[in-house]
Amino acid sequence: MSDFRKRILITGASKGIGRAIAVTLSQQEALDITCHYHHDEQGVDETIALMNRSASVKKINFNIASYLEVESQLSSDIAANGAYWGVVLNAGIKKDISIVSMTLDDWSTVLDTNLDGFFNVVKPVIHPMISLRKGGRVLCISSLSGSVGVAGQINYSASKGGLEAAARSLALEVAKRGITVNCICPGFVDTSMLDNLDKDSLKNKVPMRRLASANEVSKLAEFILSDDAAYITKQSIHIDGGIG
Numbered sequence: 001m002s003d004f005r006k007r008i009l010i011t012g013a014s015k016g017i018g019r020a021i022a023v024t025l026s027q028q029e030a031l032d033i034t035c036h037y038h039h040d041e042q043g044v045d046e047t048i049a050l051m052n053r054s055a056s057v058k059k060i061n062f063n064i065a066s067y068l069e070v071e072s073q074l075s076s077d078i079a080a081n082g083a084y085w086g087v088v089l090n091a092g093i094k095k096d097i098s099i100v101s102m103t104l105d106d107w108s109t110v111l112d113t114n115l116d117g118f119f120n121v122v123k124p125v126i127h128p129m130i131s132l133r134k135g136g137r138v139l140c141i142s143s144l145s146g147s148v149g150v151a152g153q154i155n156y157s158a159s160k161g162g163l164e165a166a167a168r169s170l171a172l173e174v175a176k177r178g179i180t181v182n183c184i185c186p187g188f189v190d191t192s193m194l195d196n197l198d199k200d201s202l203k204n205k206v207p208m209r210r211l212a213s214a215n216e217v218s219k220l221a222e223f224i225l226s227d228d229a230a231y232i233t234k235q236s237i238h239i240d241g242g243i244g
Helices: 017-027 041-050 067-082 104-114 116-132 154-177 199-204 214-224
Strands: 006-010 031-037 057-063 084-088 136-141 178-186 236-239
Touching: 017 031, 017 041, 017 116, 017 214, 017 236, 031 041, 031 154, 041 067, 067 084, 067 116, 084 116, 104 154, 116 136, 116 154, 136 154, 136 214, 154 178, 154 236, 178 214, 214 236
Parallel strands: 006 031, 006 084, 031 057, 084 136, 136 178, 178 236
Antiparallel strands: none
């Protein structure tokens, strides 16, 4: 139907890439966008303030690492507002440290958020998405680290590599429903995640000799979520300036 409005959930929308995707998608008036946050409500409010005011926007709060909390919040939200047509799994954390110094908490916290978070969000949204019979999109924000590995990021690399494998398998399960599942794998993006690193040194590692902007990633996400990308699925698309 021509009046069908696509609901999009963006996890980790309080800053960085998640914020950029939310702002970019808000230019499309036919979308209803839900911005997720956990601790940073001020950040998500700032994201919403930057979005196109003509778009339909709401916010939702849950700890992505807690299945019971995610399931409760998303099931209630879907019951009240309808199924999601698209989900952007962007929320993630890193705890960079060498394996010699890495603790079990350093390992499990990153895996619980970045990898378990995929299951925790997808599980309650995927059946309602299928039931819409309108196709759909699942887009995971992965990382160059999950493909090539980065020293000091064994936990992060494992979580992102697992995320991509899970996404490929999900793509096969839902392809016949017209639902695509893809990953975007950014390299070094100029966001707060790099604030404690030497950005000039990072630039020297990139063949293009610069960092990506969050907006460059959001524009790729916008395309993957569009009707024009309906035949693209099970892909991990790198946006890394040539590193990968």
